Amino acid sequence: MKYSIWIALMLFISSVSAQKNDKLKEELASKEIKPVPNWTKKQIYEKVDSVLALMSLDEKIGQLYQIGTPMGDVSDLGEVNDVRDPSYYLKKGCVGSILGNKSALKAYELQKYAVEETRLGIPLFFDFDVIHGHKTIFPVNLGLACSWDMDAVEQSCAITAKESTVSGTNFHNGPMIDVSRDARWGRCTEGVGEDPYLGSLIARASVRGYQGDDLTDRHTMIACGKHFAAYGAVEAGRDYNTVDISERTLREIYFPPFKAAVDEGIGSLMPSFNVIDGVPCAGNEWLLKTVGREEWGFEGIYLSDFNSIHELVIHGLAKDDAEASILAMNATLDQEMVSQAYVLNLKKLVKQGKVSLHQVDASVKRILRYKFELGLFDDPYRYIDIKGEETIHCAPEHKKAAREIATKSMVLLKNDTITETQKTLLPISKDTKSIALIGPFVKTKEIEGAWAWGDRKHLVTVKEGFVNRLGEDFDLKVVEGYRYRGKQGKRRDWDKALQAAKESELVVLCMGEPQGYSGEAASRAELDFPGEQKELAEEILKLNKPTILVVFTGRPLVMKWYHDNFPSILCAWFPGTETGNALTDVLFGDVNPSGKLVMSFPYHVGQCPVYYNHLNTGRPYTEGDNNRFVSRYMDIPNKPLYEFGYGLSYTTFEYSDITISNHRLKSGKELKVSVNVKNTGDYDGEETVQLYIHDIVASVARPVKELKDFKKVMIKSGENRTVEFTITEEQLKYWNKDMKYDSDAGDFNVFVGTSSDKYLKTQFEFIK
Secondary structure, three states, rough: OOHHHHHHHHHHHHHHHHHHHHHHHHHHHHHOOOOOOOOOHHHHHHHHHHHHHHHHHHHHHHHEEEEEEOOOOOOOOOOOOOOOOOOHHHHHHOEEEEEOOOHHHHHHHHHHHHHHOOOOOOOOOOEOOOOOEOOOOOOHHHHHOOOOHHHHHHHHHHHHHHHHHHHOOOEEOOOOOOOOOOOOOOOHHOOOOOOHHHHHHHHHHHHHHHHHHOOOOOOOOOOEEEEEHHHHHOOOHHOOOOOOOOHHHHHHHHHHHHHHHHHHOOOEEEOOOOOOOOEEEEHHHHHHHHHHHHOOOOOEEEEOOOOOOHHHHHHOOOHHHHHHHHHHHHOOOOOOOHHHHHHHHHHHHHHHHOHHHHHHHHHHHHHHHHHHHHHOOOOOOOOOHHHHHHHHOOOHHHHHHHHHHHHHOOOEEEEEEEEEEEOOOOOOOOOOEEEEEEEOOOOOOOOOOOOOOOOOOOOOOOOHHHHHHHOOEEEEEEEEEEEEEOOEEEEOHHHHHHHHHHHHOOOEEEOOOOHHHHOOOOOOOOOOOOOOHHHHHHHHHHHOHHHHHHHEEOOOOOOOHHHHHHHHEEEOOOOOOHHHHHHHHOOOOOOOOOOOOOOOOOOHHHOOOOOOOOOOOOOOOOOOOOOOOOOOOOOOOOOOOOOOOOOOOOOOOOEEEEEOOOOEEOOOOOOEEEEEEEEOOOOOOEEEEEEEEEEOOOOOOEEEOOOEEEEHHHHHOEEEEEEEEEHHHHHOOEEEOOOEEOOOOOEEEEEEEEEOOEEEEEEEEEEE
């Protein structure tokens, strides 16, 4: 009887909730999108000042507070008196931003309350992490970077913005533009790889994609570059760990993508969890104020990472949240994510004179300014579109773009000829009569990668991609052999997998690292394929069947054994919504792979961190050198297994005839470097031609080479193309011994080639 009453009560509550939601939908559908006037910067500042003049100190501090999305109906909260309950501040109109909302309807309910029920009616930000897609998921960011295609980066970010803004999101915690050199760090999956120049281009393209040309466009939103700074340099690759590096390394390696984002007009930056020079970034006045605000002219919003102001106490920089708030405010950190150091302490700190009202006002102004720039004061509901959720989420054109971009991100790591046939296994021959599709990734939908909230109804599995291409009648045997659910793996139909391989003409083995093994709080000491995947691979190889290895991963893995034993290896990363279709496009040759690695794959985990743009040392090792007293390992090579910039094609490219227009470059002038690239294979293909420079003698030791430019060129089979680069003084500048950004006169090496380790070389002299 009691159970029946409970069921009836639940049904009644559900019915009431549905009626309320229907009413809200009708309300929202009836609202017209209001035009936003083309306010000048001066007019926006005047409007900000007018709003600020109306605000109480509590309301000002409230704008600096971001809360998580409240559960339940806001109108049913009643009187809330607990100052530690976020609803207390929401009811008072003392909240500036909502984190984590995914629904247009919930966004409307909360915005309606903020605008219509609070004293001043200041609209809310809705902040959400849509790291590599909202409902349509694109490749993980590290994979996307391997496209070396800035148009693809910008397009994926623009589509993500379009899909998430209709659900109310107008503020995004991304792009993550951390340079990372250590594959043990799980969050390298979200970043730009190991190179600051390429990372800077990706940062700019991402900002353009998310923010567009005009923030009043309903399908653009504020981008928040994270994590400022050097989060990718955590010691031992362990998340949240210490960072201890020189200012020169900061400025040359870790700062450039953030400086590029600021120059591109990014609206927000997020300080990282780590320390720099012993000071956590959330309270690091030199980093946020001196460098960010004063040197770079950053006028946007600093948004704390989750709980990072309170963590100043745990780091040992403050005895309590009050002191932590002083440090953060002095550093000009504007808005606090979810924790409550500001809302519980700033008012008394202002009254005590420990934080000035001017400091609070400056932060509030930055937040209000962007609410005006988004058009929220003119139309608070402009980013909320329930009908748009139905038509824009996973729209056909978005899935088409996701498929194309996923193919661009895949990197062909190996494609040797088979001795018996003198042919490569890839692309798969159209004459193939039977295929065994084996491995833990062939059926699963857990192939989106970290930080993905996509609509899995639209996700195309590997199996579905093969069936879509080959048809139901093709002899396709699909057996996992080994299965992952989350991070747990176990054998599943092991013997059936081996039998399927034995009975098939070709085996496609899909293995790697489960998606839960990379991302935040997913650091690893070993970078192998976890579980019993290697044992499964060994058993299949014993059958002597032609076998292609497809690697799913969010980070570089140690693949020496696989490289030695498989003739063909394709790194697919985690490709997103269109995984199966994009993968078969590449495997069957509709798309010739053109991806190039942006992060080195180590030969052994003991090399980490391993990266191409290292210093030479005083005792450099030269391959083949038997001298013991040089910088080398006794048991493994110095070089990674697959270097930065590496990536094969179904065709082959031959580089020749590097020429330079002048072997002397004068300040204010430019010189041209050109190289001939011939497609010597049987397929048309796209090649990324890379240019590196080495400053031979400088005031401080310089990297052995630094990427300075690249060009992606399509070259038809048999065609020869001349690829030309321009070199100017700007590309020769660095942070010298006096920490001045300048160039030196002297000799420079120039390398042009297919990767950081395979190139032609010339030289010039720079004259100041």
